[in-house]
Amino acid sequence: MPDKLHHTKGIVLRTVKYGETSVIVTMFTELFGIQSYLVNGVRTSSKKGSGKANLFQPAALLDMVVYHNEQRQLHRIREFRWAYLYHTVFSDIRKNAVAVFMVELLTKCLKQPEANPELYAFTEDCFMQLDQAEDAVMANFPLFFALHLPLFFGFRVIDNHSDGNCFLDLQEGEFVPAHPPHVFFLEEKESAACSHLLKIMQPDELKEIKLHHNFRRGLLLALERYYALHIPDFGSLRTLPVLKEILS
Secondary structure, eight states, X not given: OOOEEEEEEEEXXXXXXXXXXXXXXXXXXTTTEEEEEEEOSOSOSSTTTTTGGGGGSTTOEEEEEEEXXXXXXXXXXXXXXEEEOOSSTTXXXXXXXXXXXXXXXXXXXOOSOOOOHHHHHHHHHHHHHHHHOOHHHHHHHHHHHHHHGGGGGTOOOBOOOOSSOOEEETTTTEEESSOOSSSOEEOHHHHHHHHHHHHOOSGGGGGGOXXXXXXXXXXXXXXXHHHHHHSTTOOOOTTHHHHHHHTO
8 A cells, every 4th residue: 555645733742852863753643643753854063954953852843744554553654744733842841841731741641553633633732722822821821731632532621610529539539528538638728729820711811820830730640640540551741750751
């Protein structure tokens, strides 16, 4: 079966050097889900390769023409350019830490190379919103992303929070009236904050949520535990310690 050309957008997840001048890029594409591409000649100092490696930084949003063949695990890119050129995500150390955290979380959730256009649209929009976010929005962005991402993978938190259901059971993914018979739950204050974050549909509204940085740290650790309970072999997030330091 010959390779066919397709036009798709993609989000760079990981880039590994290959040979003298090439890279292997793992991307979350709009058309094919998670895929790997061999890109030749982008690490040279020649005029032809100059600056092209910058397009393959984690979180980069690209517009591409790719060769695709269902029988292959490694594909090629014929054309690539910015789909959206960040103003701050690559230059602001705090925003970059948030973006890299989002990339790692997304990568750990993506298991199969299948299209998920709704997830792609949500993720792409989140990266663009992060780029434009003011500080108060950016501080809450990792929590927003981590709480809304599970919707696309079948283990979302059901927002049934009320005065009667005031503890978030991380194992069941819903709010319950009393401490569950295990240790995977959040106390009332943390549970209320999660419910508030779940109700937010537009990231700009995050500036209305005032949380202390230590409180945010605790919530991020709890959400890491939530993912580990619901995704096999999830492990721990390498980007979380960096994120907690930078957002303090």
